[in-house]
Amino acid sequence: MARMDLISFKGLRLDGRRANELRQIRCKMGVFSQPDGSAYLEQGNTKVLAAVYGPHEIRGSRSKALHDKALVNCQYSMATFSTGERKRRPRGDRKSQEMSMHLRQAFQAAIRVEVYPRSQIDIFVEVLQADGGNYCACVNAATLALVDAGIPMTEYVVACTASLANGDVPLVDVSNLEENSGGPNLTVAALPLSGQVALMEMSQRFHLDHLPKVVECALQGCRDIHQILDQAVRRHTEMSGSALGWGNRAQVDL
Amino acid sequence: MYNRGFRCDGRMRLDYRPMEVETDVVSHASGSARLRLANTDILVGVKTEIDTPYPERPREGKIEFFVDCSANATPAFEGRGGEELGTEISNSLATAYQSSQTFDLTALCILPGQQCWKLYIDILILECGGNLFDAVSLAVKAALHNTRVPKVKGACLDGGTVDLQLSDDPYDCCRLDVSDAPCLVTLCKIGDHCVVDPTAEEETCSSGSVVIAITEKSLVTSVFKTGVGSFHPQTLIDILKVGQTIGLSVNKALRAALLEEEQQGRKKECFGFLK
Numbered sequence: 001m002a003r004m005d006l007i008s009f010k011g012l013r014l015d016g017r018r019a020n021e022l023r024q025i026r027c028k029m030g031v032f033s034q035p036d037g038s039a040y041l042e043q044g045n046t047k048v049l050a051a052v053y054g055p056h057e058i059r060g061s062r063s064k065a066l067h068d069k070a071l072v073n074c075q076y077s078m079a080t081f082s083t084g085e086r087k088r089r090p091r092g093d094r095k096s097q098e099m100s101m102h103l104r105q106a107f108q109a110a111i112r113v114e115v116y117p118r119s120q121i122d123i124f125v126e127v128l129q130a131d132g133g134n135y136c137a138c139v140n141a142a143t144l145a146l147v148d149a150g151i152p153m154t155e156y157v158v159a160c161t162a163s164l165a166n167g168d169v170p171l172v173d174v175s176n177l178e179e180n181s182g183g184p185n186l187t188v189a190a191l192p193l194s195g196q197v198a199l200m201e202m203s204q205r206f207h208l209d210h211l212p213k214v215v216e217c218a219l220q221g222c223r224d225i226h227q228i229l230d231q232a233v234r235r236h237t238e239m240s241g242s243a244l245g246w247g248n249r250a251q252v253d254l
Numbered sequence: 255m256y257n258r259g260f261r262c263d264g265r266m267r268l269d270y271r272p273m274e275v276e277t278d279v280v281s282h283a284s285g286s287a288r289l290r291l292a293n294t295d296i297l298v299g300v301k302t303e304i305d306t307p308y309p310e311r312p313r314e315g316k317i318e319f320f321v322d323c324s325a326n327a328t329p330a331f332e333g334r335g336g337e338e339l340g341t342e343i344s345n346s347l348a349t350a351y352q353s354s355q356t357f358d359l360t361a362l363c364i365l366p367g368q369q370c371w372k373l374y375i376d377i378l379i380l381e382c383g384g385n386l387f388d389a390v391s392l393a394v395k396a397a398l399h400n401t402r403v404p405k406v407k408g409a410c411l412d413g414g415t416v417d418l419q420l421s422d423d424p425y426d427c428c429r430l431d432v433s434d435a436p437c438l439v440t441l442c443k444i445g446d447h448c449v450v451d452p453t454a455e456e457e458t459c460s461s462g463s464v465v466i467a468i469t470e471k472s473l474v475t476s477v478f479k480t481g482v483g484s485f486h487p488q489t490l491i492d493i494l495k496v497g498q499t500i501g502l503s504v505n506k507a508l509r510a511a512l513l514e515e516e517q518q519g520r521k522k523e524c525f526g527f528l529k
Contacts, residue, residue, distance in 0.1 A: 032381045040527040051326035078378040080297025081283040124325035
């Protein structure tokens with residue numbers, strides 16, 4: 001397969017971005033009324049819906065209940081029309097189960113589970129359109145949904161991908177085309193303010209000398225996304241607050 | 255209150271809740287639509303694939319329905335929890351579309367006996383607020399209306415296998431004729447009267463409902479009863495008459511909305527879930 005140049009000679013990628021530019025992120029919180037918290041997030045062409053139910057009593061076997069913590073249960077599901085080739089089963093295959101486990105790992109690092117012993121928090125993510133960075137969009141959407149549900153977290157969990165082009169230029173937020181072109185992919189889920197990494201996954205290969213700069217590129221991407229998500233949360237809170245009449249806007253200290 | 259014709263949310267017995275429909279929401283699919291009927295939220299994507307026709311129907315294409323109840327709607331749908339409901343809805347849609355007068359499958363034929371289009375209609379139920387059958391059928395009709403099937407430019411026979419060349423231009427496609435596609439209308443029996451467009455609470459306190467699939471030309475393609483109660487034959491006949499008039503007006507309203515959206519053309523702003 002002929003390898004496309006991921007970054008052109010003028011420094012532009014396949015979709016016209018620069019090496020350190022993120023795709024356009026648009027989001028909305030409180031999309032549905034039934035779940036306790038819900039959010040919709042678009043990162044470029046990747047569209048994801050997240051819903052959070054909880055904390056509520058453990059469903060199913062009571063033996064799974066933890067006496068001092070809440071159980072975090074995640075499900076990753078892709079719509080059958082989300083990918084270019086139609087997907088036969090939306091969930092239940094190995095890839096979806098692996099993604100669900102990774103989501104759980106990322107969120108257990110940030111949710112204050114000790115506040116709700118013997119209960120369960122459900123996070124359901126549905127990918128409507130997959131165009132690269134599916135896991136990251138899911139993590140970001142789920143963070144917004146958790147904020148919408150009012151579940152206490154130590155920090156936002158933000159995820160971002162990074163790759164390496166032409167052997168030495170780090171790229172942030174890779175799209176599907178760039179992922180499939182054979183270059184290495186690094187996915188990082190981090191708590192941006194404290195700089196802690198909750199999940200890191202890498203595929204393909206590159207030289208160990210390049211690893212620190214690719215990781216730093218992904219972490220910087222996480223910090224940038226964190227700013228965008230934070231602004232969205234503040235906007236949403238201001239709007240819902242002013243609708244409920246929370247007093248003078250000047251006095252609200254956000 | 256029901257005896258005077260009023261319901262909990264102030265509607266009359268035969269009133270629908272406000273509905274919003276938007277097409278072309280998912281760009282990876284050949285056609286898509288999102289329908290919001292108060293709390294009920296349905297997303298439909300249509301994908302086209304080339305397939306061989308059935309040997310006993312060589313001049314017809316194929317359609318297949320798949321309903322996925324997302325866990326977003328309720329935690330009980332996690333994993334395989336929503337499979338039963340999904341199968342029920344997809345089977346009812348398949349029965350409704352079975353008649354040759356509803357959806358012309360010969361339009362999907364490419365080479366008789368060898369190649370035809372297969373439409374995969376995938377329905378994603380995002381939120382359940384009652385009246386799933388109606389919402390799903392309306393969303394499916396809107397998505398089919400929006401579907402663009404690529405045009406076949408040429409075909410070459412290569413030792414028994416056919417190699418089709420599709421047009422490269424993304425705008426060079428043909429649309430589907432959905433003027434005769436049916437809409438399902440649910441009539442729910444509560445006490446002695448039947449209501450249209452039940453909410454989730456009304457569905458739980460009803461004894462049974464009748465679902466009618468009806469086209470714009472007043473053709474009834476399928477009728478079935480759901481729920482645990484039973485109906486007197488005369489009630490059933492009355493319900494069918496009421497359903498027929500409601501079905502006609504719903505079909506017309508959907509057509510008008512889709513035409514209005516199409517007339518906006520390029521100027522249409524795509525909201526998707528952001529609004």
